[in-house]
Amino acid sequence: MATLQLDKLKKCYGEVEVIENLELSIEEGSFTVFVGPSGCGKSTLLRMIAGLEEITAGELRIDGARVNDATPVERGVSMVFQNYALYPHMSVEKNIAFGLKMLGLPKDDIKRRVRAAAETLQIEPLLKRRPSQLSGGQRQRVAIGRAIVREPKLFLFDEPLSNLDAELRVTMRVELAKLHRQIGATMIYVTHDQTEALTLADKIVVLRDGKIEQAGTPMELYLDPANAFVAGFIGSPQMNFIPVTATGIDGGIRLKGSEMGNLDVVPVGQGWSKDMTLNLGVRPEHLQVGSDFPVKFDIAVDVVENLGGTRYVYGGTAGGHQVIAETRADAIPRPGDHLTVGFDPERARFFDQQGVRLRNALPS
């Protein structure tokens, strides 16, 4: 188990800065997920922590010690790669034992630890097979086995589930969570899949263009996003953004959209001004079909996605904005229908034109 500090970490490829002055600390035994769109630098950051990528500037500390120039082994990390990176010419057993053999451990010790790892991952019957004789999920287990057998201080996962099919991905996700609970090591996990991030993480770090947009627990990010990017990235389907204009009233601000009624809010903190245009964000699961909401408007249904227990209605507002609303009613709306959707003002989040969050309270 280890703590990790990234202090003004920077990575440049020539002139291009891919990681910019990154500050982050990761607690002992936590499960941290780096998430972000492709090219945001999350994999590069993981590889910098692993010791596979040089650090241009700044300091990386594991358990307080600077490890910028240490090898992966000296750092005490092990890594699971996206394509598993199993050695094709070795049996599963040898794959798992290889790292220990390179460290020069006694044979009995290696054997015992390989057995233990195989038992944890339930891959004992596969030990004599070659990687080419395994299915995707089995290869994934072997790759994890290779990582845990070293008993490292820090586990790194680079999109480990992205090559698996949907069903297996869910199973492996649960198993990873179990594994973390079982061995309690510090884990860092990179993914572009926000569902994986939400389900696995103690702490999510949302990255964009080499910068941290927000770091926090899954619920913090979901309920209290720092900006429109995080609000849009976390949660599926994506948050609805509806432009509204602000006018000043007594004791607050009145927001008016082209399609909906008035919504009065009390500004908290900086950023608000009268006569500004801003975006109102409300998640699809909070934009419900029905007319008994304080704020409501009509939509014309384009598409309905039926997920069994719940249905997502994709529709256009009178102002020409596309929104997604949720309904749990059994009656399935049809394309062309006109529906009234609404939300609780407590669920609304506000962002200025640059995407910065505008915090608010509601008038009592």
Place this chain on the structure above:
Amino acid sequence: MIGRTPRWIVPIVGLIAMIWIVPIIGLLVTSIRPISEIILGWWSIQEFTLTLDAWILVWDKYPLAYAFWISCKIAIISTIIPMLLAPAAAYAFHFLKFRFRRLILILIINAFVLPNQVVIIPLFRLWRDLGMIDNIWSVIIPFAGLSFAWAVFLVKNYLEDFPYELIEAAQVDACGPLARFFYIVLPNSLTPIAAVGILQFMWTWNGLLLPVVFLRDELPLPALLARIQGVYDRNWDQVAVAAIITTIVPLMVFIIFQRFFTAGAQTKSGSKE
């Protein structure tokens, strides 16, 4: 039936194969008929006698067995050297970072355009001064040296497709640059190494120019073949015998190892394709 080979394919392919095999049949027939019959053409059947005279004569008159032994020594040693060193060089050029990497690679690959003939005279003077004429190393050294250009190129090209994640995984598994080469890259590069071995063996086995120039008594088979052929002699039957003995080894090598030519890159990191 879908996917079934059409019937006409077999006779056509058979015919083409026949055309290819005619010279070999000619060689064989020439070696077992008396010279008086061959003069009319090996295919003539006005008279048809079978005899092993040429085989016995060649065996008695020329040091065939010794030449065979010399050929083996030259071909095997000059094949093993690039098989060991080319993958190491290709690995270094492809995966390691060091100064002047590009320049050194270009220099080595440049030997590609250097034909054997160009090096003969300077090498001859060097070997003469060193007293190495008629020493098989005077042939092995240029054979191995000149092969590096294409051997390194061939293995390096193969490594272009080598999954880099395997190297990184090995790095995380406590492997230094040498361990990564010996434990990960080498065992997964058997295909290009075998290709280097087969090609180099065939070329060095059949090499004529360097042995003829640098060797006197330690002659390998092709050089001996040239000597048997002479200039004015009408001994086609004996030449055929020597040619058969010379070609039989590379032919066997090719037949045994041909799967390495057809086998594609078999290095897979175990990812789902």
